[in-house]
Amino acid sequence: MLWIKMFHILAMTSWMAGIFYLPRIFVHFVEGREAGQDVERLKIMGRKLYGFMSIMAVFTLGLGLWLWLGYGFSGGWLHAKLMFVGLLIGYHVWCRQYLKKMQADLLDRSGRYFRLFNELPLLIFIPILIFVVVKPF
DSSP: OHHHHHHHHHHHHHHHHHHHHHHHHHHHHHHHHHTTOOOHHHHHHHHHHHHHHHHHHHHHHHHHHHHHHHHOSOSHHHHHHHHHHHHHHHHHHHHHHHHHHHHTTOOOSOHHHHHHHTTHHHHHHHHHHHHHHTOOO
16 A cells, blocks of 8 residues: 555645646746737647646546545544545646636736735645644544
8 A cells, every 4th residue: 555655645746746837837828928928838838737737636536545445534634635635626627727718818817816826726735734644633
């Protein structure tokens, strides 16, 4: 089970890297477009990154399910963690909506908005870490 846990952590780290970087692409897209720069490359980068992070999300969730089946479903911390994982999945889907808008040149939020949007997954991820490491209940 330790190998499964290791691959779960690896996939989760890769997923989180994408979750943290995609909104930065949105920032560069809206600010570059406002400055009259060519931002077509950012559309390609965003699409490819979303594909990668989606694959890593599937691996993370699948391996997490494997761990759950192997170790059992006990402790209130796990219920709380899964609630925040659900929020993270929601954020992932929300990113897809912005990606679709970016692909259609309809991304209408400011760079400041996307900088703040980029902070949300950290606010979701911190409780997940606390629940997994500290297991407060």
